Amino acid sequence: MDYPFQEQFAKDLASLKEAGTFKEFGTLSGYQGAEVTINGKTFLNFCANNYLGLAGSEMLRKAAHEALDKYGYGTASVPFICGTMNVHKELEQEVSKFLGTEDTILYTSCFDANTGLFETILSEGDAILSDELNHASIIDGVRLCKAERFRYKNSDMSDLESQLQVASGAQVAQVKLPNGTTRPRRILIATDGVFSMDGSTAKLPEIVALAQKYGALVMVDESHASGVLGATGRGSIEALGMTGKIDIITSTFGKALGGASGGFTSGRKEIIDWLRQRSRTSLFSNALAPVIAGTALYTLKNFDTLLAPARATLAENTKYFRAKMEALGFKLGGDGKHPINPVMLMDEKLSALFASKLFALGIYVRSFSYPVVPLGKARIRVQLSAAHTKAQIDTTVAAFTKVGKELGVIILPL
Numbered sequence: 259m260d261y262p263f264q265e266q267f268a269k270d271l272a273s274l275k276e277a278g279t280f281k282e283f284g285t286l287s288g289y290q291g292a293e294v295t296i297n298g299k300t301f302l303n304f305c306a307n308n309y310l311g312l313a314g315s316e317m318l319r320k321a322a323h324e325a326l327d328k329y330g331y332g333t334a335s336v337p338f339i340c341g342t343m344n345v346h347k348e349l350e351q352e353v354s355k356f357l358g359t360e361d362t363i364l365y366t367s368c369f370d371a372n373t374g375l376f377e378t379i380l381s382e383g384d385a386i387l388s389d390e391l392n393h394a395s396i397i398d399g400v401r402l403c404k405a406e407r408f409r410y411k412n413s414d415m416s417d418l419e420s421q422l423q424v425a426s427g428a429q430v431a432q433v434k435l436p437n438g439t440t441r442p443r444r445i446l447i448a449t450d451g452v453f454s455m456d457g458s459t460a461k462l463p464e465i466v467a468l469a470q471k472y473g474a475l476v477m478v479d480e481s482h483a484s485g486v487l488g489a490t491g492r493g494s495i496e497a498l499g500m501t502g503k504i505d506i507i508t509s510t511f512g513k514a515l516g517g518a519s520g521g522f523t524s525g526r527k528e529i530i531d532w533l534r535q536r537s538r539t540s541l542f543s544n545a546l547a548p549v550i551a552g553t554a555l556y557t558l559k560n561f562d563t564l565l566a567p568a569r570a571t572l573a574e575n576t577k578y579f580r581a582k583m584e585a586l587g588f589k590l591g592g593d594g595k596h597p598i599n600p601v602m603l604m605d606e607k608l609s610a611l612f613a614s615k616l617f618a619l620g621i622y623v624r625s626f627s628y629p630v631v632p633l634g635k636a637r638i639r640v641q642l643s644a645a646h647t648k649a650q651i652d653t654t655v656a657a658f659t660k661v662g663k664e665l666g667v668i669i670l671p672l
């Protein structure tokens with residue numbers, strides 16, 4: 259049946275296909291893991307955020323069954339009406355304990371945590387400084403707030419400082435509140451802890467030092483770092499010795515910490531209390547499903563004991579993959595500390611072709627190109643997991659070698 263603008267939508271879709279930016283979705287049958295099944299064929303999966311291998315694990319399936327029986331299927335309410343259960347409060351306390359923060363508020367995703375953050379704590383006249391490579395949810399959250407926006411170059415501390423000078427200069431003017439009173443302009447610096455396309459870590463000590471110099475708050479999104487970086491897996495903040503120095507932390511249970519869904523904002527007590535009162539993605543959206551909350555609680559409570567071996571394997575796998583790939587002559591991005599390992603191919607078409615040839619060889623990875631990454635910086639993002647065996651990594655490296663030679667990306671001595 260015809261409907262208004264149908265042709266336009268069809269044309270928009272066709273133009274994506276023409277530009278080569280149309281996304282084909284691979285549909286998995288069965289569990290998420292080191293191996294996945296797509297259309298009846300088995301692939302080695304190197305593109306999940308399943309860093310600790312928990313997503314399809316028997317351990318979490320069991321924990322989830324128990325949580326389901328204990329708390330039921332849903333809350334049928336938003337947190338502030340009647341959707342808050344004991345398990346949510348316990349999980350909030352456990353997250354605070356895990357991160358060494360004062361308090362925590364849960365959301366159904368980190369996307370919601372981020373979109374519910376900025377407009378709740380910043381108003382007209384305030385200033386937000388955001389790294390240009392921050393996640394889409396931070397970008398959207400910043401768009402929703404009325405503060406003056408500053409975007410600084412990725413991890414460029416001199417650019418951040420010069421923008422802080424501008425932002426703090428306006429501080430003298432004070433912010434007029436709707437009730438007629440004034441207060442000093444709030445300044446917030448927002449950054450990903452780990453940048454997802456590069457696998458590089460934010461310069462948190464430098465950012466904190468600049469924040470102190472200019473009287474700004476610091477917000478770090480630890481989604482890719484939680485459970486992965488740091489001596490005890492608490493994230494980039496721990497890895498860089500910044501525990502207790504970050505005002506606001508957001509993160510997800512959808513990556514290393516389980517792989518289902520759910521997110522949170524953690525940090526200074528008064529800020530979290532204010533979010534409970536005013537954050538729209540909490541006030542107007544159902545509470546996190548209790549089965550997810552219960553399973554996340556299980557993961558955090560047992561993190562230091564049960565998951566220490568997985569964290570060690572993950573670090574080892576990352577090192578192993580990088581060493582092999584670099585020895586072959588591939589150029590890898592990132593700093594080598596995170597399981598995100600971009601294989602830099604630069605050319606958009608080459609990168610897409612490379613990924614499709616790997617797919618034909620049974621290796622599931624994705625090519626990322628403009629506009630997700632800058633033009634001329636196309637790459638295949640390889641994500642390691644604790645679930646991978648050395649043999650599976652070897653198979654993937656062999657496939658990269660075969661395709662790399664075929665496409666002239668690497669030249670091996672005869």
Ligand SMILES: *Cc1c(COP(=O)(O)O)cnc(C)c1O
Pocket residue numbers: 366367368369370393395450454479480481482509510511512519520521
């Ligand atoms: C994945 C990710 C999110 C979104 O997390 P969800 O819980 O899946 O909504 C937010 N921020 C960053 C930096 C991420 O990598």
